[in-house]
Amino acid sequence: MSEDRHLIVNADDLGLSPAVNEGIFAAHRDGIVTSASLMVLRDAAPAAVEALARHPNLAVGLHLDRRSSFPGHMPGKGRTPEVECRKQLECFRALLGREPTHLDSHKHVHETDPAFGAAAEALAAELGVPLRNRGIRYERRFYGRDGISPTHLIALIEALPPGWTEIGCHPAVGPVPISSYDVERQIELATLRDPSVKILLNVSDVRLCSFAHVFGA
Numbered sequence: 289m290s291e292d293r294h295l296i297v298n299a300d301d302l303g304l305s306p307a308v309n310e311g312i313f314a315a316h317r318d319g320i321v322t323s324a325s326l327m328v329l330r331d332a333a334p335a336a337v338e339a340l341a342r343h344p345n346l347a348v349g350l351h352l353d354r355r356s357s358f359p360g361h362m363p364g365k366g367r368t369p370e371v372e373c374r375k376q377l378e379c380f381r382a383l384l385g386r387e388p389t390h391l392d393s394h395k396h397v398h399e400t401d402p403a404f405g406a407a408a409e410a411l412a413a414e415l416g417v418p419l420r421n422r423g424i425r426y427e428r429r430f431y432g433r434d435g436i437s438p439t440h441l442i443a444l445i446e447a448l449p450p451g452w453t454e455i456g457c458h459p460a461v462g463p464v465p466i467s468s469y470d471v472e473r474q475i476e477l478a479t480l481r482d483p484s485v486k487i488l489l490n491v492s493d494v495r496l497c498s499f500a501h502v503f504g505a
Contacts, residue, residue, distance in 0.1 A: 293494045294501075295445065296424070296454045297480070298323040300351055300392065303333030304464065311460035311477045313339060316346045319480035320489060321457065322498035325351035325392050328379040337383045347498035349390035349417070350380045352408055354397050369407035377411060389499040392420035392456075418502055424452045431456075436475050438482040445485075445494055452502070 299312040302324040309332055315321040326348055327333060340348065352373055380388055391412045392398070398408040399421065412419035420426055427444060429435055444455065459480055460473035467473070479485065489496050 291450045293448045293450055294452045294497045295448060295489075295494050296323055296452070296497055296499055296502075297321050297457060298325060298349070298390075298392070298454055298499070299457050299459055300325050301327060301394070301458055301467075302348070302351070303327040303330045303336045305330075305332050305460070305466065306335065307460040307462040307464050308332070308458075308473070309336045309339065311462075311473060312336075313343055313346075314461060315457070315459040315477055315480040316343055319459075319477075319482075320485060320496060321346075321459070321480055322496060323347040323349065323389065323500075325349045325390070326380065326383075326388075327351045327353050327394065328376050328383060329353050329355070333383065340384070345498070347389040347500040348384065349392065349499060350377060350388040352376055352391060352393040352398065352404075354394065354401070354404060369401070369404040370410070373404075373407045373411050377415075387415055388417060390418045390420070390502075391415070396420070418499060420454065420456075424454050424502070425449070427453050427455045430476075431458075431472075433472055433475070436472060436479055438479050438484050441479055441482075441485055442488050445488060445492070448494060452497075 297320050299321045301308050302312050303326050312324050398405040408419055418424050457476050458473050459477035464470050
């Protein structure tokens with residue numbers, strides 16, 4: 289096994305709100321975020337897509353979003369996980385004019401709902417792109433009030449095993465009232481832009497990559 293260590297820092301929830309959009313772009317521009325996952329059904333998705341033109345090096349995947357998690361959702365006939373996932377892929381293609389670099393899901397529903405997970409796996413296989421925590425190790429410990437400090441992130445990076453690892457994150461520039469994970473998003477943004485984290489990556493043997501590099505490395 290190669291001893292090389294490759295790190296992808298992926299920001300979830302692009303398109304959830306203007307504050308989240310700006311937080312992700314700031315964490316990419318001034319910090320260590322290399323990829324993001326777009327929620328195509330959310331109101332701020334079109335604005336996010338428009339802004340992506342100014343961030344050509346940010347890889348963009350599809351953040352599959354179960355409609356039953358929407359406030360006031362009414363189930364629709366024929367809305368199987370397979371149909372729902374494919375409709376969101378079609379929406380992604382319409383918005384961006386290209387394929388996603390990777391797939392994951394809101395609140396990791398593809399790992400907690402077997403039917404949704406099977407649909408996501410089938411779609412990822414068809415596209416030939418990574419699905420979160422399938423093949424590429426997913427480090428989920430950058431989360432929660434006690435797990436998002438620069439010191440904690442540095443420790444996670446220093447302890448990375450050989451191979452590829454994805455660290456997920458959820459930055460925002462301001463409040464996100466529709467999310468239960470709110471204040472923490474602003475703390476995450478500060479950590480992702482912290483100079484000590486960026487210095488560590490500059491002097492370590494960890495290669496910062498995006499999902500666009502997975503098959504070209």
